[in-house]
Amino acid sequence: MSRLLPNAGIARVYVLAVLVLAFVFIMSEAYIIYLTRQGEKIINTNQWQIPEVQDAVSSSITTYMVYNVLFILAQVYIIFLCLEALMYKNTIQVIAVIVFYIVCQTYTAARYISFYVLPSLAARIFLRDRNMQLMQVSVMAMYAIALVSLVVLSYKLKKDVGWSVFRKLGADISLHRAYAWHQCLTILLKIDIYFVGSYLVQMTALILKADDIETWLQITVFIPFCIIVIVGAFYALYGERRRLMIVIAGCIFLSVGYFIFKIVRVCDPSIVNRPGDPYADNRPFIMITIVTCMLLVIATGLASIKCIQNFDSGLKEAIAYDEMRIRHQKMYATPVPADEKHESGRLLSDPDSPTRDRFALE
Template structure:
């Protein structure tokens, strides 16, 4: 098991854990206050699903962030570390959207007398504090990431040969693998939100959305396998599926603004729109990197990523990112600048 070996790795883990604990505690309080304030048959109203949607996503998001942080530190992967800072900033944007969305949901329930009058005053301070805490966390994580960049740069890139073109190919591979990890959260997170807000469980779209979860996981796993094995046919199939996913998210984005479905999505439409736009941007970036990785097939990168092992100061750990280049030439340092 990996253990942080420096002050900055401990700092990164500490900031991520403290931030997650505080935010999840605040979200849990807001959720409990909201749920205990509901009256009558409020659970039948789409607006009542707003806070459960946010809470579900934040639980998944911060736990997944901790998993990726452990993974990035274990691999000494600066690219993934930087990606986690961007990921935290995206959670900050989502938290800012959450305030207005919950206020609108409470207002909608107050009109029909399905919630207590004081629920907004009881939760407002916590909702405002959440993006503030994430903002501080983002600044701290970015600072620690900068320090870790200097610490990890030599450790990572000394395992690649002196060929600059090979280093660039390996960098493209690393970026692609990191994108797949963040794709997983965005794909599954978007799907979770749809599952939570769908009121009618007998709707065929509900079950299709549920079925999309294991299919998405399988596609992302196979995408990584095909890249490492340099399977051109498999990569071509995955890229086609990426375009299908892009069309799916564009369809969902358009559908949320159609008058026929406005009542269902209105309480969480802003947050879903934010999530969908970020997901679409990431899918496009993933497609571009998938094509670049495919173009690098057959150019000598496969041995560097096929049977990779990395030596740390106190252990040898099998990993998915670091190559074993004992057979290669003398390494030289390269940064990601």
């Protein structure tokens, strides 16, 4: 961990906090899944229930459990984002983790509303379940605590991360701005992977039917389209391939129309609260997902345009040189003599590993 940031103590606390929070959230969601399964058993053992009602409630409970699994996967993804943010000293990614938690908090609030404020038919079986209500309130409170904790730790990490960027790119302000947009687009694409993937899981597993043409369009067109666009965006960004990035940006903005179409489709008055409504129990969740995906897509498109403008500014060469310098430090590192240590030595190397690149041009 000492190699992650100059102030390794804060980095360790940050990673430990994220791991502890993730463990607590995963255990909480697992317990909510258990309570949901218990509710399903109660429904199935009530023989007096109308079969159609039992089927509808069982389908709704399956929907709730799918979202619990997505909550758990979100925690795993947050761990990945946090560790990578520290490893590559990415300030924007540290901030993106906080935004990720805010979206998760929004989901938990929507879940509580759908269970206890505006309960659906399936959710009514949990109105007297104090354990379920207590767990959902606890999860919302823990997300609030997690947000405050990560904001404080992120603020403390910001200075160290900023110094690492200064060392990488020097004092060229235009290069720093280009690198900031480069990082911003990278982070947006990484977050797109989770939220677009979450949207595809929700639509494919919970909404679409095998006999619906939209199902096959989703599987054969939209899913491959998303994969190609995201992979192509990474490829064009790191290679500064201007023409490819222009095409990718165009595809990204075109996809906004698809999400607008889905918003209109989900909110169609002709199906809301009607028999056979495919969004009966997950309308709040799917709407949050669609709106989040649309905002992310718009932000990704705008960041792509800024990155296109910054191509050929020397950023690619600066990043390549820094990577070469790091490889040399690992291959030819030697101890720094005591008489060469000075005030900036803390930023150049960690006290626990006082090495330098004897072939560096600094």
